[in-house]
Amino acid sequence: MAPTRAIRPATTVAAALCTGVLLATSACGGAGGSDSDTIVIGYSGPLSGGAAAYGKNIQSGLQLAIGDLNEAGVTVDGQEYQVQLQSLDDQYAPDAAATNAQRLAEQDDAAVVFIPHAGGIQAAQELNSSRTEFLLGAYSSDPKIVEQGNELTMMIPPSFTSYAKPFVDKLTEDGQSRLGLLGTSSEYGQEWTKLVSDEWNSRGGRVLTDNSIDYATVSDFAGPVSRTLAENPDVIFLGGPSQPTAVIIEEARRQGYEGSFLIMDQAKFEEMEKFTDPANLNDSIGVKPVRDYDDPGTDDLIDNYADEVTKERPVTSEVALNYQAAAIVVTAMQQAGSIDDPTAIREALPDALGRVDERFHVSGFPTEITDAGHLRNADLEAAYRTPEGEYEYLSIDQPDE
Known part of the structure; x- marks a missing residue:
């Protein structure tokens, strides 16, 4: 088990959760290059706007890891270092993410930059191995990230291609044949929609009308839900950020839907439980909650997140996987010298x-990194929430890359 650790002051992480274009204080990162005894980890993500909660989850995971690394002590090639997080706000815009990454690498001497959205990752891949070299910590489940052949990319979460077949397998066990579509209308959501639709069709099922929604701008979901239910689906595919996903599920239950939900990996059960009666989530399949992992550091991370960041929100995989990834990167620096x-x-x-x-x-720690740069755990699991509200876990076979 992980050793007992002293609790750091709440200001450690609170300082890191500043917003704005450039985090200007020394705790959040200065505007110049790094000191000779400082390792700079760069981060470009949405720290304001509609996706700010998501961006701050990633930032929290990185900052918690950096605090723990500094507490333990970091030595590279015989020299002691302090690790520091430099964060820039890109408001989920790909061009801004690429500009930020270049700035972090060139002005702040960040050899590693984390970006948590597919558009920004792909924009940064156009410059990270040519114009400005840096290792890209890519937090997105879009398989295109590792299909680019970019030799300086580390993809952090499981690819969503891993989930479609087992999700459909589980929800067609009892002969369900009609699939309704209520996913997010983003490019990521549409790729998920196509993947699930193709898998559903391959079983001889019927895919109903695509009623995808822009989860970022639509707040009244009654209409799309009503149109979907009018076709009598056995299963509804949906997902985007956790809060609107939970609201859509609640609306479907309110309108009388008693079937199953197939939930794409962006939405998290433990977050959705905060926004709707958890019973509404019964008979659904999605991503395994972090709290249910038995990795050595899981309980400590959950406790420290509550103490240092917030007690109001749960630790999700955005927090946990980036917490792991920051430690992996710094350990790689030590190994590389x-x-x-x-x-x-x-x-x-x-x-x-x-x-x-x-x-x-803390969250299915990776057992390998593929040649393409994808961190993978051989024991990946998904979660099925039964009609009685209990979680069952299913092993997931990941496709070759």
């Missing part, structure tokens, strides 16, 4: 996985 050579750090990642302190094993 370099804090500023992205290629050497990337090459050291396979060896680093087996050397990360167990306190950072």
